[in-house]
Amino acid sequence: MKLIRAIIRPESTQHVIDALEKNGIYAMTRMNVTGRGKEMGITRGTVRYNEIPKEMLMMAVPEADAGKTIAAIEKAARTGTRDTRNEGNAGDGKIFVTDLAESYTIRTGARENGAGQV
Amino acid sequence: MREIIAVIRTDATEATKDALESIGVKGITFSSVIGRGRQRGTIRTPDPEGTLRRDIGVSIMKQRNIIPDTDDPRYHVPVQKEIELGFLPKKMLTIVADDQDIPGIVETLIRVNRSGQHGDGKIFICPLTETVRIRTGERGSRALS
Numbered sequence: 001m002k003l004i005r006a007i008i009r010p011e012s013t014q015h016v017i018d019a020l021e022k023n024g025i026y027a028m029t030r031m032n033v034t035g036r037g038k039e040m041g042i043t044r045g046t047v048r049y050n051e052i053p054k055e056m057l058m059m060a061v062p063e064a065d066a067g068k069t070i071a072a073i074e075k076a077a078r079t080g081t082r083d084t085r086n087e088g089n090a091g092d093g094k095i096f097v098t099d100l101a102e103s104y105t106i107r108t109g110a111r112e113n114g115a116g117q118v
Numbered sequence: 119m120r121e122i123i124a125v126i127r128t129d130a131t132e133a134t135k136d137a138l139e140s141i142g143v144k145g146i147t148f149s150s151v152i153g154r155g156r157q158r159g160t161i162r163t164p165d166p167e168g169t170l171r172r173d174i175g176v177s178i179m180k181q182r183n184i185i186p187d188t189d190d191p192r193y194h195v196p197v198q199k200e201i202e203l204g205f206l207p208k209k210m211l212t213i214v215a216d217d218q219d220i221p222g223i224v225e226t227l228i229r230v231n232r233s234g235q236h237g238d239g240k241i242f243i244c245p246l247t248e249t250v251r252i253r254t255g256e257r258g259s260r261a262l263s
Contacts, residue, residue: 026156027155029151029208030153031210060240100244101120101244102220103242103243104227104241106227106228106240107232107234107236109228
C-alpha cells in the first residue's frame with residue numbers, strides 16, 4: 001500500500017476530490033497547511049509572502065491504484081486545464097508518495113491487507 | 119523507526135493521550151484535520167420525524183398467531199435516518215517510535231478508540247529512515263528517548 005500526500009491550491013481542492021471520486025477513491029483526510037516551494041513564496045510589489053496557504057490531502061491506496069490516483073490528482077490540480085491560464089503554474093503543488101508498512105481500521109481492529117480500498 | 123499516523127475521533131483525544139502516556143509514549147504531534155472514509159461521512163441516527171417501523175419478524179409472528187396485533191408499539195423499532203455530512207472533523211496524531219514499540223502503541227490506539235461504529239478512524243504506519251533531535255543533534259533511536 002502507498003500513502004499519498006498531495007499539497008495543492010485550496011481552490012482546486014474540490015476539483016481534485018471530484019476527480020478522485022470518479023476513480024472510486026472516497027476516503028481521505030484534509031488539512032490546511034502553509035508552505036512555499038523553490039520560488040520562495042510570491043512577491044507582490046515590494047511585499048514578499050513566503051508562506052502561502054495550501055490544502056493537503058492524505059489518502060492510503062493499494063499499490064495497484066497508486067498510479068491512477070496520482071494521475072487524477074495531477075490532472076485536476078494543474079492550473080490551466082479548466083481555465084484560460086497557461087497550463088501548469090508555479091504553486092500548483094506537489095504529490096508525495098510513501099510506502100505504507102501497515103494500516104489498521106480502528107472500528108474492527110483488523111489489519112488491512114492492501115487488496116481493497118483503505 | 120517507524121512513523122504512526124492515526125486519524126481518530128476528536129472526542130477521544132484526551133483518553134488517547136492518557137492511554138499513550140501510561141505506556142510511555144511522550145512525544146506526539148496533534149493536528150486538527152477533516153476527513154471521511156468509505157462511507158463518505160455518512161452517519162446513522164434515529165429519525166424523530168420518521169414513522170415507527172415494525173421490527174423484522176413481526177409479520178411472520180402475526181401470520182403464525184404468536185402475536186395478535188402488529189400495530190402494538192412494543193414490536194416497533196425507530197427508523198434510522200442516514201445523513202451524509204461529507205468531511206467530518208478529526209484529530210490526527212503523529213508518533214515516531216522504535217520498531218519494537220509499534221505493536222503496543224497500535225494495540226492501545228485500537229483499544230481506546232474502538233467503538234465499533236463507522237468513523238473510529240485509521241492507523242497508518244510508514245517506515246522512517248532518520249530522526250534528528252534539533253537541540254543536541256542526536257540521531258536515530260537516541261533522538262526519541
